[in-house]
Amino acid sequence: MPTYITLVNYTQKGIENIKESPARLDKVKQAMKAAGGEFKAFYLTMGHYDMVVISEAPNDAVYATTMLAIGAAGAVRSETLKAFPEKEYREIIATLP
Incomplete structure (x- = not known):
């Protein structure tokens, strides 16, 4: 499953609660x-x-949907990075001309 690193900040609502x-x-x-x-x-x-x-999710759409639902609650704002483990990193680099 794809890996995601999500950077999160509390909103005013989130910190108040x-x-x-x-x-x-x-x-x-x-x-x-x-x-x-x-x-x-x-x-x-x-x-x-x-x-x-x-975290991990089956695909980008599933993760995006989940994060949008969480964000809609109003307690946090997030920025997500899709992460590639070392094995995939090496495979990607190996395909370079």
């Missing part, structure tokens, strides 16, 4: 599983982003 954040995280994990994906890791971070999530 910060104590609800663990319950929201549990719902995100459930949504990812229901979509056929897997929530691999979660990190609370310091710096430009508040959180980093690493």
Whole structure:
């Protein structure tokens, strides 16, 4: 399954309701599983982003749909990076002319 690294920031609504954040995280994990994906890791971070999530999904459309639904709740904004593991990286580089 494709891997995704998602950089997340709380919105004003999200930070105002910060104590609800663990319950929201549990719902995100459930949504990812229901979509056929897997929530691999979660990190609370310091710096430009508040959180980093690493997950897998069957395809880009499934991940996008899931992330749009999460974003629509209004507690977070996210930026997603599609990640290629080392094996795929090597395969991609090997195809270069």
